[in-house]
Amino acid sequence: MKRKRISLFQALALLFAAVTLSGCGDRLAELVNNLLPPVDVGRQRELAVRSAAESLAALKAANIAFGVDFPSLSAVLLDGAAKAVGITELDLKGEDQLVRIGLKFHKVFPATDQLPEADITGSVIVYAGVTTQVRAEPSTPGSIRFTLLPAFKTLSVDSVKLGNRVDATAAAKALASILNTYADNVSGIIARQPIMEADIPSTYGDKYDPSTIIHLKDDVRGEVAVKANAVTAPLKIDRVSWSIYPDRVVGLALLLPANAEPLKLDGPAIEPRADAISAAVRQIYVTNFGRDDWPSGGWVAARNDILSYAVNDVFRQASLCVRANADFGRKAFSQTIKFPDENSVDCTPTRDCTPTRECSVNVSHDDRNCSACILYRPKVSVFGRVISSGGCIQHGNDPICEASKVAQNKTYELDAALRKADCERLKSQEKFQCETEKSGQKALCETGKELLKRLARSGKFANIDGSYAGSGQVQACVKDLALSSTLRDLHVSIDNSGAGALDVGLKFVPLDIVGHLACQAPWTERQRVNVSVPSNTIPLTAKAKVETVNGNTRLSVHIDPMKVSFRVSPSPTEILLKSVNGTIACQGLNLLKPLLISAAPFVPELKGDFTASQKAMDLVVPLTIPTQKVGGRRILGKAELAENAVFVSGTVQ
Known part of the structure; x- marks a missing residue:
């Protein structure tokens, strides 16, 4: 039977009811779990590990790598979106293919007509992972589905003040206790929200005009126009996977030509264990990208061969x-x-006087049919009664017809021979004329060559x-x-x-x-x-x-x-x-x-x-990347060329 989806508010109301009926024991827990199926950290970790291992099996030829260390990510988030929602501390750690997110918050909600000002301080621990699934439909570009795997762990409330007089800390802690008791059910509620899934197209399907991004600067005054054919994205994403290390996340991707079939690689499967995934990602990174260290901050790397293919294909399409x-x-x-010196002039004729006139002649042929009856049987009647009906007794060739046919064919053959002879005569004349002109050109060249000899000196x-x-x-x-x-x-x-x-x-x-x-x-x-x-x-x-x-x-x-x-x-x-x-x-x-x-x-x-x-x-x-400002922090960019790939990284200042 299909389970009916309930809203987030309905789910919270059920949890409150569960606390009220907490004396009902196991039957209550069974009821809550049926209505709000639990999802624990272990299950989310298992899904993340299995997805990463399956994708890595097809990523031995990865040509894109990317990553970020958690301290840099925390610093950027704290000075940006996190601070805006009241997060004061953010601690990110990798734990077996999940990210443990520990945060402390202090948020003041302004008063409204119905509610007083609320000042809340506390902390939350949640886990998160991601799975990927290639979604390919016939005659469509395809997409990759990213599914977020949230797992709520604990909520701690330090204080809640309403207005200037009411201390609601005790009530808030009671609410937090409810959520902590049913943490797995809360995780299930969040995990089933539609927002947890997103389909990303594997390629950019629209055409774009490269001439709009090309600008020329020179000392020519006038109208300069750049024209190019519209081009489509030369590459598509075939696979994506990553490993979550204790201090960072590192991802791999495989890009293929947009019209290529999915790459099928035969090789040993990756064991569905977090340590096996981490080892495989590092080995592919070192082998394919020519470095054995992780760049600092956030970074992305692209293999030289995939970059050269993209550039060559874009210019091929564009006809710039x-x-x-x-x-x-x-x-x-x-x-x-x-x-010039006379030795620099070559008077050897290069003109080809080989006859090109075609003298093949089609000979006509008389193929008339000379078959005829050469002996007839007479028709005989006696007293009105037919004794012999007549007809042909013997067939043969009409000698007059045959003689005429032979004469006609002789005429055809003679005509063809005359036409061929005339063609060969013209062909010989053309060759003689060409050879004469070639000899004259050589003589003229030799005369000029002698002149140059004297002038050059x-x-x-x-x-x-x-x-x-x-x-x-x-x-x-x-x-x-x-x-x-x-x-x-x-x-x-x-x-x-x-x-x-x-x-x-x-x-x-x-x-x-x-x-x-x-x-x-x-x-x-x-x-x-x-x-x-x-x-x-x-x-x-x-x-x-x-x-x-x-x-x-x-x-x-x-x-x-x-x-x-x-x-x-x-x-x-x-x-x-x-x-x-x-x-x-x-x-x-x-x-x-x-x-x-x-x-x-x-x-x-x-x-x-x-x-x-x-x-x-x-x-x-210069390949210096301009300093960017993200979330209030300065990001210093840098480009590097390794043995096999180009690296672009940004370090938080």
Whole structure:
């Protein structure tokens, strides 16, 4: 029969009635226990131990650890919520997978229209534990049910004063005696309240836009937009368990990819004993997180491999892009133009002249049916009576039809042969034309190579100094991002492109023999040029390490050098050949025009192709966590990188 749930006030009324009828002995106790089933400390401990042992069996691969020591927790609670409700002392101790909570209180309740002011002083001892249960439903994200296991032990009342005259201590102690007598029944009442259970989703189901939390700071004036696809949480909670030590609680959790099946690990079960649970938690902690000591205060640790997976998956989903419509402030640049050595030019043709024309020909075929009757039986009638009905006596192939079919097939075969021959003729012509062009390109390249040989020995051509200012549109998208499982190596591929118009001021300074043959004096030119960044992929590699210097933890990042290619139009060659100022200053330029035109294909700067180089960079990012204030106490945060995991801790000041 299903037991009817009764309210907390009804339960207390039954307890008062039980005291009034206390002379009824065992029958009264049986009645109370039937109406208010008792729950003692031993039963709650057994549930907590069994739940922890079962969860630990699947937590050998735990990748999250967390914990807090009881002195730190007590200090924070006493200066926060506990003090607000009148708790003056708080003593937390771990006892075989339950927390013993001893507290003293002094609370003054202000007077109301119906009741006088009440000043109450006393102490309470209760126990508490927690069980966890994975709740997975088909096609749902699932959740973990946390059940609080309360166990009331004792209530002591030191004094109760009502108003300024009435001492109600004796009555309050009598009430406390009732609660202490039926402590297990009180525990049962509390344990059955709906508030003792909470379902926590195993993953964050909503999508979020990472672009809303990314902010860029630079010296580019203009509109900068960050665009990203909405992403879902990359991880979900698979299991949670913990051990309650005498001075602290330490928990373990297993996070898995959001779309992964629950992890099934074969291994020895953990004995349902508090000491076995404590030993197993410590062993998993040391093995998986690379430390053999507990951090002070409150802390959380995450293995490097699960952090790298989360970062990589978020960037994979996001396809992060930065688009900028920017105004560039005036910037200076300097570029030396020199003719490359002829050995740097390879004139080996790379063009493939293998014929690609397909000359397979489908041959038609005459498949007509030439079957016919070659001998008929005549129809015979005598005096109106049919003697022979006639019909075919012998079947065979019609020789005229067969001859026609053979002739038609010969025609088809001849047509196919002619079409194939014509295709092969065209294919040979295409190959010959390609080989001729390839030979011409090689000859032209060899001629230019000989020219470079002579120009290179003459020294550098010129310096082009100048500055630019203007506007443009630039886009950079993270194509691939791979953060290593050690969190020390980062490889990123960035797709970038852009275009803009710049006002450029140029100063041409001739160098060495060829430069001075072209121009006897420096000259300047102002032009508006178009700059484009061809769509290309820039690989970026970085190495990181966490180090402690003078007691301060910091992240040091080394970014390898990288290059960005861009194109300028009109090219420097066009400017040299068309500039009025250049024509005036460079009397010998007309003599060198054929040389410049011939050399331009081999000198990227002359044809407008430039490469901007970014030197290696070293960045230092402090990992000092700002001091937080919780419950009136200062919490000093700290981040550390162990061999296998990142630790973040907070110490009560």
